[in-house]
Each structure stands twice: as structure tokens, then as C-alpha cells.
Amino acid sequence: MEVKAFYWKGDYLLLLDQRKLPQEEVWLELRDHIQVAQAIINMSVRGAPAIGCVAAYGFVLGVKRGVDPREVYEVLKSTRPTAYNLFWALDRMLSALSSGKDIEQEAQLIEREDYEANKRIGELGNELIPEGARLLTHCNTGALATAGWGTALGVIRTAHYSGKGISVWVDETRPYLQGARLTAWELLKEGVPHKLITDSTAGFLMKKGLVDLVIVGADRITAVGDVANKIGTYSLSVLAKEHGVPFYVAAPSSTFDLSTRSGEDIPIEERGEEEVKNCFGAAIAPGDTPALHLAFDVTPAENITAIITERGIIKPVNEESIQRCLS
């Protein structure tokens, strides 16, 4: 059975608490928009497309309980600032309500469209994956970050199941460890050959010629192709450029924010210092040590070989090719 991060149950949302993985599979029953907002803020659910889908169902829960739709919209919109899918989904839900559509069906359509987009991204991305390729990926971009299958990890899944004999270097992805806790969990479940590495190992592996390509997800892509993604992605892109390693981004069209041109204008989430100084309950730094926790960084379009979307592959990455692909 395919990994799923959430299930809509009609009067509640059943959500896998990703904070507990990989040790425990704990499911939460979210019955109003406040509970959904809290789950997004505390990262029980994370991943741009998954956040969009879950927020859409949170909107349904709030409106069905008779809460002012604008209030529901604002509460959910305020949860995390970087992933564009959140805003895209909420705007779509508000528009559906305003035009008299069934908002529960609209949320279910958003979920179905994301899953189908991921399968298409996997098919198109697989065309770029050589036989026996050794891929490196960062963070978690799998079924846990989406409506299912995954974006970058969806390409990896498709390549694996098409018999290409690929293997994956999995960046642990400090500080929240989405790679170690979530990507490794997904790949192990499905028998995809992989090895977990510390984030700082990636560059040396590229220097040694052990990485054939890098493939990552995205949280927001601007009109010119700058990409906001998990912190550490920019560094990977510089290392890939230095070593002549192709650098791919996989994302659905719902991640593109064409109203923003430069990556410099993308709001970058800053999370609490405790997530840097503690590792799931264990203090790893002196309590009084100040810490900076930027949750995302921005990779400039010129560092990206291609962006794989469900509507086609964007290459080169620039405003014209983006408009051509998305129009």
C-alpha cells in the first residue's frame, strides 16, 4: 500500500504525525481549522504540496462549522510563510466558495490533482535518469510531503520501479532531519537502495565522482525560476555547479508564484532556535547559546539544470521557458 500523509474522512482529517516518525506511526484526528493550523505550524505535516492539501481540508472544516470563511482563511494562511502551495490552495478554496462550488469536492480535487501531477512528474523526470544513476536528494519530497507518490522522490520512485537500478544518497537534512527520519523511512519501506549521509558529506561525494545528479523539491518558484527550498539546497546547487553535476528541481505547477520575480523577495521562514539546539529531545548545544534557524534558502535559476513539472520540463530555467511551459 502506498504511503499517505493524510486521509479525508468527511468530518475530520486523519493525519500522520510526522514528528513521531520513524519510531512511531501516530495518527491525529483534526476536527477544526485551528487544529489543522496547529498541525502545519508544529510540522506534524510538512512539505509544500501536503501543506496545501491539508490547509484546503482545514478550510472545509472551519467553514462547515460556521466560522467566517475569511477568518478561517487568515488563520490557515498565517501558519507558514514560504511554501506557495499553501496560499495557492487557500485562494482556490475561497474562490470555490465564492462561486458556489462544493468546497469539500474542491479540496478533494486539489488532493487528486496533486497526486496525478506527482505521477506525471515522475514519468517526465524518469526520462532524465540514466541507468544505474546515483542520485542525491535533500529533505523529504515524497508521499509524506505531498498528496502521494512525491515530487523529487516521485521521480526516484518512478526510476526505481522502471528497473533503472538507481541508488540514492539521502541528506539527513539538519535540523529537522526530514531526510534521515522521513525519506529514509519511505525508501526503506519500498526497498529503494539508499544510504543516509550527513549534509556535509554531499560535496566530498561529488568531488569523488559518486553523484550522478542531484534532485530536490521546491517550496516556491518565482517567475524567473529562482527556487526556495529547504535550507542547504543552495549550498548543494553551488557544489553541483562546481563539480559539473546536473541539478534538478521537481515541483508541480501549484508551487510557482508568478507574481514574484526575484528569489530575494520570497519570505524565508525563521523557526525557533530550539529546533537547532535540540535534536528531538536531546540538547546538542548549551541552552544559552544563541542560534539562527532559517528553514529555507533560495537557489538562483542559473544554478538549476531543469525544473520538472507535470506540464513539462523547463530547460533552460528562465522566465520565457517557464511561461511557455505553464501557459
Ligand SMILES: CSC[C@H]1O[C@H](OP(=O)(O)O)[C@H](O)[C@@H]1O
Ligand atoms: C515536495 S515539496 C517538499 C519541500 O518541503 C520541505 O520543507 P518542510 O519540510 O519544512 O515543509 C522541503 O523544502 C521540501 O523540499
